[in-house]
Amino acid sequence: MNTNSKGVLITGTSSGMGLAAAIAAAQNGWHVVATMRDTTKSDRLLSAAAEAGVSLELRALDVTDPASVEECLAGLDHLDALVNNAGAGHLGTLELESVQAVRAVMEVNFFGVLNVTKAALPLLRASKGRVVTVTSVGGVIGQPFNEAYCAAKFAAEGFMESLAPVASAVGVSVSVIEPGAVASEFVNNVGGRNAVVDQAGPYAPALSAYLERTRGAFANAQTSQDVAAQIVALLEAEEPPFRVLTSDTARAFAGAKLKDLDGSSVQSLTRSWIAQPAPAA
Structure with a gap:
């Protein structure tokens, strides 16, 4: 890496926010180390870079594998910023899935962030x-059928909030950025939605109501x-804040939690997402 340029390593750049962030950072003069688990899926990123007239350094990185992390960072003699963006969505509820499935979500969305x-x-x-870590409003408010995902994002939020003052003592700033609904491949990558409903048993009506509400939010x-x-x-801010909510919708959503001291308002809100209509008289 050229030590005369600003260097940023971004995880999860094969699509969505990671891809867009890699291109935007390169356009703003950053030397971007764009990483992804499978570099054979880099065509979209490289095409976007060519179209934007920028160059990127592409490296393989599986955030859940410490050896892969070590190999990826080997040879970097200078780095100004890290963007923890890699993540995986998950849809399900505890009674219907294994604890191992929950652990897998934690490995990507929480321990992967820690590894890098x-x-x-x-x-x-x-x-x-x-350090900039992409979390979610799901790291502020627990959401139905997103138990594992929200648990991982809550964990990342708490870890980074606790790390921030310690890192600051040695000159490193730590921030989280919390999007709400984002139109990206992330949602499409939460696979098997129809199959999940078919297998949801007594939870099927609530899950169907939640999915209907979610389709509206992502519209x-x-x-x-x-x-x-x-x-x-946030990478370029002179004094970066700890938390950035990316839209008015996200700010309103997170604000509901921050002023809800006993939790009743949030529970009322999320229960409404899975309520079934009353039967016709």
């Missing part, structure tokens, strides 16, 4: 750099490019 951040911290300490979703612009702004 831990490996990058020595470089970021040297550069007085920053008005932010674009990946909009979130990416805010990631880049």
Whole structure:
């Protein structure tokens, strides 16, 4: 990496927000180390880079594999920023799935963030750099049938909020960025929705109601490019805040939790998402 340029490593760049953030950062003069688990899926990223007239450094990285993380960061002698973007959606509920399935969600969305951040911290300490972790409003409010996903995002939020003052003491800033609904491949990658409903047994009516509500929310979703612009702004902010909510909808949603001291308002809200209509008289 050219030590005369700003360097950022971004995880999960094969599609969605990660891809958009990689392109936007490169357009703003950053040397981007764009990573993904399977580099054979890099065609979309490389096409977008060519169209934008920017170049990227592509590296393989499986965030759940410490050896892969170590190999990816080997040879980087300078790094100004890390964007933890890689993640995986998950739809389900505890009675109907294994604890192992929940652990797998935690491995990607929580421990994967820790693996990469831990490996990058020595470089970021040297550069007085920053860590930006993409979480979610699902890291603020637990959502029906997203138990494992929200648990992982809650964990990432709590970890980063606790790490921030410690990292600051050695010159590293830590921030989280919380999107709401984003129009990206992330939603499409939560596979098997119809199959999940078919196998939901007594939970099927509630799950169907939740999915109907979710389709409406994503009909008005932010674009990946909009979130990416805010990631880049956070990378370049002179005094980055700890938390950035990426839309008015996200701010209103998270705000409901922050002022709900006994939890009753949030429970009322989320229960309404899975309520079935009253039968006709």
